[in-house]
Amino acid sequence: MAWTLPLAVATPTSQPFWDGLEKGEVRLQQCQDCHQWVFYPRTHCPRCLSEALQWNCVDGRGSLHSFTLARVPTAPHFADQVPQILAIVELDEGVHLTSTLREVDPAQVSIGMRLRPCIEPNAEGLPLLRFVPDDPCSTQ
Numbered sequence: 001m002a003w004t005l006p007l008a009v010a011t012p013t014s015q016p017f018w019d020g021l022e023k024g025e026v027r028l029q030q031c032q033d034c035h036q037w038v039f040y041p042r043t044h045c046p047r048c049l050s051e052a053l054q055w056n057c058v059d060g061r062g063s064l065h066s067f068t069l070a071r072v073p074t075a076p077h078f079a080d081q082v083p084q085i086l087a088i089v090e091l092d093e094g095v096h097l098t099s100t101l102r103e104v105d106p107a108q109v110s111i112g113m114r115l116r117p118c119i120e121p122n123a124e125g126l127p128l129l130r131f132v133p134d135d136p137c138s139t140q
């Protein structure tokens with residue numbers, strides 16, 4: 001049976017994030033009053049409640065905050081993607097986001113490892129923000 005992947009649905013608040021991924025950019029909101037970085041996309045700052053949030057491009061690098069290794073598919077859609085490394089990434093701006101890791105042996109995954117973004121379309125063409133090890137010798 002062919003499964004249709006569950007797709008994220010952009011809202012007016014999150015649209016700039018998805019537009020950024022389409023262009024190969026990682027965009028985060030930043031509060032113009034207290035300078036707090038904000039993720040997930042919101043209409044106001046969670047620290048000071050200001051509505052003066054601005055979208056800025058960041059390089060998307062960060063560290064592995066937590067992870068789990070799914071050896072059994074978490075849903076039928078992901079049956080061909082096991083083992084799947086589900087990760088919580090802490091970007092250098094301090095925000096956390098949930099993603100998956102690529103191009104790494106599960107045995108080599110460790111908390112705190114440096115990561116860089118890897119934006120690629122899924123089977124339906126939706127750009128997804130995933131992460132790969134940030135090799136300091138890499139030219140990317």
Ligand SMILES: [Zn+2]
Pocket residue numbers: 031032033034035036045046047048049050
């Ligand atoms: Zn604020």
